[in-house]
């Protein structure tokens with residue numbers, strides 16, 4: 182495989198807690214994932230991105246890391262993680278792990294030491310302690326500062342259990358370089374970088390001074406004191422250099438919520454990170470004109486720095502796109518659109534089953550810190566994190582032998598892997614077919630596209646050699662352009678393309 186495998190890879194996000202439970206405690210784990218590797222290889226993805234598996238009090242689903250060099254016992258052991266990496270490789274799947282450098286857990290030994298050492302001690306300098314807070318807000322709601330017993334305050338852009346690190350401190354920089362080496366030495370193929378746009382703060386910590394509710398969104402201004410600061414890029418250049426010592430095929434993907442494709446492109450300039458999630462695409466409504474504009478601006482901005490575009494429809498932080506777009510037909514069309522675009526794609530576990538958002542979870546089971554921090558006004562992200570349905574007619578649908586950590590809806594009985602496996606019209610088999618064709622046909626993946634003339638509610642573009650993708654977002658069926666054969670259709674292939682359908686044609 183090409184060393185630049187990442188330029189058009191399809192990477193599958195494993196939200197470990199909810200993927201498959203091998204131990205019977207109701208929480209997904211490494212044993213469950215290892216047992217399902219044949220499923221993932223059979224699906225046809227190139228790589229897995231595994232959400233944080235480190236020891237953690239799980240205040241934020243593991244994005245509160247207490248030890249970056251081990252595995253939480255609820256997920257398994259370091260030996261099992263090493264075995265997983267080897268087994269995935271043996272099946273042709275690469276493995277990316279999640280690195281969380283913006284903050285640690287409040288249970289991390291560094292934060293415990295900072296608390297014990299008291300105001301003014303060097304141990305506090307690895308975090309952001311001050312005698313008085315400023316007006317910054319936590320992304321999850323409420324102030325971004327919490328007061329400790331001795332009266333000082335510490336900064337946390339997320340939960341109070343996630344104190345922000347001070348990236349101006351040489352020990353912080355050295356520690357993460359060492360953590361990267363630790364996992365590279367264990368054979369991982371790369372890292373997804375959590376909150377890549379937030380690691381560096383303006384040391385003066387100036388007030389934002391705006392409407393507090395507007396403070397949690399990405400910048401909107403060039404000099405934002407904690408989002409998308411220019412200082413982050415130097416860190417990524419040093420990481421890229423470090424990874425290069427392991428060969429050119431180890432990669433980084435940035436989670437960076439920034440203002441525009443051109444700001445995003447700065448993260449993937451030569452010598453920085455390899456790819457970045459395209460959240461403009463993810464946030465775009467089902468609207469042909471707006472999708473086309475996001476597609477064009479993404480390709481242009483990323484192409485200008487020599488980076489491939491990437492595409493993503495869902496992840497563990499947003500409402501599942503079946504629900505967002507309003508139905509399975511659109512989700513089927515959307516994946517054919519996404520997988521036909523130039524560059525790489527990220528899939529979120531369960532989208533290949535057509536899972537929808539579970540928006541009626543009982544309040545008592547909600548775990549996302551957003552729920553409490555927003556004064557119980559925002560339910561948070563649990564609805565897209567419900568454990569996968571594998572087989573059977575009722576919960577736990579083969580996910581576990583125990584009670585799943587979040588209850589699954591009974592309506593998923595027809596969305597299990599078992600129910601879809603042999604049905605040629607199922608979402609699962611649409612994904613399998615799309616990934617198979619995409620991998621085999623030279624027109625897909627890295628490269629460019631050319632738009633074809635179409636009415637404004639239709640997206641129609643050509644990939645070379647000889648493939649056309651047509652997506653109908655309008656209210657009326659549209660005729661298909663001349664073609665040799667239908668490679669794949671999100672609906673029953675016919676002479677016309679119905680509303681909310683997409684087709685790949687060989688011409």
Ligand code: NOJ
Nearest residue numbers: 241244339375376497498
């Ligand atoms: C982004 C992660 O995707 C999200 O789940 C998490 O809550 C925040 N970063 C904080 O780590």
